[in-house]
Amino acid sequence: MTTPHLSKALATFVSELKIGDIPQEVIARTEDLLVDWFGSAIAGKGSRPVETMTQFAQNMGGFNTANPGSAEILINRQNSSPFLAALANAAASHVAEQDDVHNGSVFHPATVVFPAALATAQTIGASGEDLLVAAVAGYEVGIRVGEFLGRSHYKTFHTTGTAGTLAAAAAVGHLLKLNPTQMLHAFGSAGTQSAGLWEFLRDAADSKQLHTAHAASTGLMSAYLAQSGFTGAEHILEGKQGLAAGMSSDADPSKLIDRLGSRWTIAETSFKYHASCRHTHPAADALLQVMLTHHLKPSDIDKVETLVHQGAIDVLGPVTDPATVHQSKFSMGTVLALIAHYQFAGLQEFDQHFRDQAICAFRDRVTMILDPEVDSAYPQRWIGKVKVYLNSGEVLEGRVDEPKGDPGNTLSRAEITDKAMRLAAFSGGASPTEMSAAIERLWNIRKQSKIGMLIS
Amino acid sequence: MTTPHLSKALATFVSELKIGDIPQEVIARTEDLLVDWFGSAIAGKGSRPVETMTQFAQNMGGFNTANPGSAEILINRQNSSPFLAALANAAASHVAEQDDVHNGSVFHPATVVFPAALATAQTIGASGEDLLVAAVAGYEVGIRVGEFLGRSHYKTFHTTGTAGTLAAAAAVGHLLKLNPTQMLHAFGSAGTQSAGLWEFLRDAADSKQLHTAHAASTGLMSAYLAQSGFTGAEHILEGKQGLAAGMSSDADPSKLIDRLGSRWTIAETSFKYHASCRHTHPAADALLQVMLTHHLKPSDIDKVETLVHQGAIDVLGPVTDPATVHQSKFSMGTVLALIAHYQFAGLQEFDQHFRDQAICAFRDRVTMILDPEVDSAYPQRWIGKVKVYLNSGEVLEGRVDEPKGDPGNTLSRAEITDKAMRLAAFSGGASPTEMSAAIERLWNIRKQSKIGMLIS
Numbered sequence: 001m002t003t004p005h006l007s008k009a010l011a012t013f014v015s016e017l018k019i020g021d022i023p024q025e026v027i028a029r030t031e032d033l034l035v036d037w038f039g040s041a042i043a044g045k046g047s048r049p050v051e052t053m054t055q056f057a058q059n060m061g062g063f064n065t066a067n068p069g070s071a072e073i074l075i076n077r078q079n080s081s082p083f084l085a086a087l088a089n090a091a092a093s094h095v096a097e098q099d100d101v102h103n104g105s106v107f108h109p110a111t112v113v114f115p116a117a118l119a120t121a122q123t124i125g126a127s128g129e130d131l132l133v134a135a136v137a138g139y140e141v142g143i144r145v146g147e148f149l150g151r152s153h154y155k156t157f158h159t160t161g162t163a164g165t166l167a168a169a170a171a172v173g174h175l176l177k178l179n180p181t182q183m184l185h186a187f188g189s190a191g192t193q194s195a196g197l198w199e200f201l202r203d204a205a206d207s208k209q210l211h212t213a214h215a216a217s218t219g220l221m222s223a224y225l226a227q228s229g230f231t232g233a234e235h236i237l238e239g240k241q242g243l244a245a246g247m248s249s250d251a252d253p254s255k256l257i258d259r260l261g262s263r264w265t266i267a268e269t270s271f272k273y274h275a276s277c278r279h280t281h282p283a284a285d286a287l288l289q290v291m292l293t294h295h296l297k298p299s300d301i302d303k304v305e306t307l308v309h310q311g312a313i314d315v316l317g318p319v320t321d322p323a324t325v326h327q328s329k330f331s332m333g334t335v336l337a338l339i340a341h342y343q344f345a346g347l348q349e350f351d352q353h354f355r356d357q358a359i360c361a362f363r364d365r366v367t368m369i370l371d372p373e374v375d376s377a378y379p380q381r382w383i384g385k386v387k388v389y390l391n392s393g394e395v396l397e398g399r400v401d402e403p404k405g406d407p408g409n410t411l412s413r414a415e416i417t418d419k420a421m422r423l424a425a426f427s428g429g430a431s432p433t434e435m436s437a438a439i440e441r442l443w444n445i446r447k448q449s450k451i452g453m454l455i456s
Numbered sequence: 457m458t459t460p461h462l463s464k465a466l467a468t469f470v471s472e473l474k475i476g477d478i479p480q481e482v483i484a485r486t487e488d489l490l491v492d493w494f495g496s497a498i499a500g501k502g503s504r505p506v507e508t509m510t511q512f513a514q515n516m517g518g519f520n521t522a523n524p525g526s527a528e529i530l531i532n533r534q535n536s537s538p539f540l541a542a543l544a545n546a547a548a549s550h551v552a553e554q555d556d557v558h559n560g561s562v563f564h565p566a567t568v569v570f571p572a573a574l575a576t577a578q579t580i581g582a583s584g585e586d587l588l589v590a591a592v593a594g595y596e597v598g599i600r601v602g603e604f605l606g607r608s609h610y611k612t613f614h615t616t617g618t619a620g621t622l623a624a625a626a627a628v629g630h631l632l633k634l635n636p637t638q639m640l641h642a643f644g645s646a647g648t649q650s651a652g653l654w655e656f657l658r659d660a661a662d663s664k665q666l667h668t669a670h671a672a673s674t675g676l677m678s679a680y681l682a683q684s685g686f687t688g689a690e691h692i693l694e695g696k697q698g699l700a701a702g703m704s705s706d707a708d709p710s711k712l713i714d715r716l717g718s719r720w721t722i723a724e725t726s727f728k729y730h731a732s733c734r735h736t737h738p739a740a741d742a743l744l745q746v747m748l749t750h751h752l753k754p755s756d757i758d759k760v761e762t763l764v765h766q767g768a769i770d771v772l773g774p775v776t777d778p779a780t781v782h783q784s785k786f787s788m789g790t791v792l793a794l795i796a797h798y799q800f801a802g803l804q805e806f807d808q809h810f811r812d813q814a815i816c817a818f819r820d821r822v823t824m825i826l827d828p829e830v831d832s833a834y835p836q837r838w839i840g841k842v843k844v845y846l847n848s849g850e851v852l853e854g855r856v857d858e859p860k861g862d863p864g865n866t867l868s869r870a871e872i873t874d875k876a877m878r879l880a881a882f883s884g885g886a887s888p889t890e891m892s893a894a895i896e897r898l899w900n901i902r903k904q905s906k907i908g909m910l911i912s
Contacts, residue, residue, distance in 0.1 A: 004855070007509065049686055052684045052686045059516050059537065062519035062537065063518035067522075082516070083512075083516035146899070188661055192653045196648055199689040199697040200692075206686050207689060210649070230492055232663055232666075233653070233656040233659050243654075245612050246612040247702060329752065354785065
């Protein structure tokens, strides 16, 4: 009996994916995620690492007003090639920590899929529907590859960077109409460029935005190369010297094809409500619930224990004294301190208060404890549990089964619009009028027979 | 006692490296390797995967005659940005299997260092001396990182692709005059993009040239980003969630700083004589020696056992029935068959004969056996041992301690020139007159105060 060729089954599925295969509510969710991503991309304007990467991308293309390029760089309205625009936009949408996340794969799909897909769609004159189907393809691949690579992978590697390469390749490959064989070659080229290590975080280094830029651009390149006949490994994911062999010790090949065609992983994706690493959100929402229910003030609280899953400890553990706004979004203590003081850990709250004495004092009284119930439910479910020790001696427990933004506690379209408007206002990446009009066009993207520029 | 920060020591060393630090014979060897690399780059013209990658690089830049770009793409004399030219040239120089290799790190330095360094040097108007010192810096880093990552890394990962990112970053970083702190940031950005899996080889896929293109371009990007203040992990190599943690089980940090300043790793680099994977060369030379010594014809031979190191088995083992010219260069049997019939396994021999019935028949009678002596000397020494079983019943043994091209059995400048001329003639990438003139200019590169185009 021959071993089933699972990566080929996945490649075939995404190559052959048609709008008619996809339930309407899944397409609607894709539109939600597109608008949400757009807000995150615009939010990147003014961020030093994002501006630096964008400048590099522009310097390395030869585009100018006489020869403007076909793909839009969102934070500055310049055009470039799809390769370089994808690089810039993927960096932009991953700095505010407001871009979407898929719980089970611990992977941020939008920030690698949409930059690559949008740049390609604009270049080839694809329709809004084409873009949406391509996005579904990208999410399917990235999420499944993330689940395949598993928890052991995530201990060291940034799954968004590694699986993201394949996600971008799938989305672009779909737009370029790669047949199943070509799509598998695109996977092969993408997987052999998969990269991204967590080591950067302990130093508050800029690499997170580099990882997404790298994934989106190399994934796009992989699809374009496949279109031109460039070949890749046929078992890059599951082969003896492939991704799982090199970067995982608990890879689960069945995840690659799990209920393909009936399980739409894009519909399982969560919006980020707070502007921080999602590992902080379950505890943040649980604390908020306790404080609102019991009408607590920060000064009522002696300390907080957060009962977490291992992923939270892996990622957030090294961050004890955050030096930058971005790094503080990976500090459980900072997030809870902002929740306690402002009931929200949003862009403004981080930007203005992350180093406040009161916030730092509260931060240092927050601990993370590995909780068996929470950890065994992870990563499919991200349960929030806290123990709040009051100065009075009382101990209050809080619990949230689905943090705000999870599919069972999702954002409405009004909330998504509102969040995107807030992001644009925060960065100044678009005026309210511009942003409002752009969002409106995006809500109606299915009607566009040819994607144009989003904001320029 | 604080742990020494070894990657910082290495970054500091290459940042501060001056021409006066480097022995004259090491500079001379660098010139040798530059000319040798140039031949390999020109040899890439006409190769399908190389032309495909080059086309992609050109399409993704906006350069044209009105706006030509500052860096030279060697196979077609078009200019582009340094990022895209490095990508194209690194693909070009790694297809003929004639580019240099460092035994101890099992790493191909030239094909990732020179494309990135040359593109940068041309762009910023650096001198010939600047280019040579930068190359030394790149070789130092790549080789040391390769040795650091070790044999376990090489089982799954293509060290040229992974360590190559850092090698390119170091060379470009030196040209851009990064200070030690910036150089360490460049390492951080490069290491977090390190990628390249061996899985492609069993399918004869095109990824090898993609790996070098990826390493050279992302390494260059890392250095440029660092120049603009972009930060990276401070311990990307040795940290808890860094390269060694993710991709090696026998990493040796002492290799990073081993005799820094007195051990010049570039001088340990080998030229490739035969146009195949260097794991085949020791046995190839040993067989050649036996056949010449005993005046053997192929028809005298029943079978050949090659006594090899583990790296040969890891890389060449999957290749049993090579489907393409390139894949056949990773077939021990094919290489020895060509040696037996033509006394040389060069570009012409592979191209014209790799599928000949006589070659295939001989190929299938060649086996690889792990040899304790050879394996324990590896990777510092690549000893060649063969057992040749004659039809007469006699068994002859051959042994070569240093295959042709190794530092102890090196190529003369005349041989290097001759090889480069042969490579240009094979691909048609330059006429004999053009090639001869370009090589002459390269031999005198130290006199150039500003690097110009090499062949255009």
